[in-house]
Amino acid sequence: MFALLVVIGLAMAFTFTNGFHDSANAIATSVSTRALTLRAALAMAAVGNLVGSFFGAKVASTVGSGIIDLKEGPDALMLVGCALVGAITWNLITWWFGLPSSSSHALIGGMVGAALVAGVTVLWAGVVEKILLPMVLSPLAGFVLGAAAMLAIMWLFRNASPAITGRRFRHAQTVSAAMMAFGHGMQDAAKTMGIVVLALVVAGYQDDYSIPLWCFLLTAVVLAVGTATGGMRIMRTLGRKIIELDPPQGFAAEATAASVLYVASAGLGAPISTTHVISSAIMGVGSTKRTSAVRWGTAGNMAAAWVTTFPAAAAFAAATFLLAKMVF
Structure with a gap:
């Protein structure tokens, strides 16, 4: 029982880091465009995450039973705990440097890394189908759909007063930010729930x-x-260092990213990265202005963090498991 409680505690610690690490996903654009104050945006994100978490059962099932074939055994709970340590470590590193990396892929990477050194079967078909393919396709969808949404807004409001349009889209961003917060809850709360259920089963x-x-x-x-x-x-990275956003751009990015999250969560049960989707949507929106408007150097640093997340978290989890085996 004690070991199980430790693992659940680590799962909640991961969830807490996920919250402060990924809260920017839901609110950065709204705060940067001054559509919402920081306090109001954080409150909205917290409530949206809370409500959205009750609609992520498909994602939780994928994380709990579709990544590794873990059975009951003396090392089973240790493996789950080490996977969480690997994910938490990477979350804290990327948070410190202000890089919007994926908590989702950190968690999956931690599970795979710990499983490999523990001799546990990795369900590679599930990893490829539910993790790796969505990892590539969801940012592409965010970029393309973000650009398309922004072009549609530019055409529809081509004769409108910029001041009036900006004011209206500031109000609209209240809705799109809430949509993002709800989608983040569907995705990221569900992943932790999947891990907790996996721990309950193997215990x-x-x-x-x-x-x-x-x-x-x-x-x-x-x-x-x-x-x-x-x-x-x-x-700061999402809201200002990629591109200086105005309210129509912020609305287009948030609405696009939220739509991708809903399809992945409710339709496919795929644990995709909210960070990747909103970041790529912001880039897609910015590219409609002019390609030089996007700060591609910052985007490149983010892309490097995206690519590094899975193997880095796997390595931290694997090292933690080997150390734990030596101690215990």
Whole structure:
């Protein structure tokens, strides 16, 4: 029981870091365009994450049973705990440097890295289908759809007063930011719930991968608290260092990213990265202005963090597991 409680505690610690690490996903554009104050945006993101977490069962199932074939055993809970340590470590490193990396891919990478050194079977078909392909396709979808949405807005409001248009889209961003927060809850709370259920199964406290009500509530509350603490380092990168956003651009990026999250969560059950999707949507929106408007150097640093996340978290988790085996 003690080992299980430690793993659940680590899962909640990961969720907390996910909240302050990824809160910028939902609110950076709204804050940078002054559509919302920081305090109002954080409160909205926390509430959206809380509500959205109750709609992520498909994603939770993928994380809990579709990545590694973990059975009951003396090292099973240790493996899950080490996977979480690897993900938390990478989250803290990228947060410190203000890089919007993916908590989702850090978690999956941690699971795979710990499983490989523990001799546990990795379900590579599931990793490729549910993780790697969406990892590539979702940012592309965000970029293309973000550009398309912005072009549509530019055409529809081509004769409107810029001042009036900006004011209206500031109000509209309240809705699009809420949509993003809800989608983030569907994705990121669900991943933690999947890990907690996996721990319950391998510890022998549960026979199936259904999510207990207490797990929904605990994960949602911790994610909301983490979100409410904010993530100004990453928010500055998303809101200003990629491109200076105006309200129509912010609305287009948020609405596009939220749509991609909903399709991936409710339709496919694929644990995609909210960070990748909103970042690529911002780039797509910015490219319609002119390609030089996007600060591609910052975008390149982000892309490097994206590519590095999976193997880096895997390496941290693997090293943690080997160290734990030596100690215990």
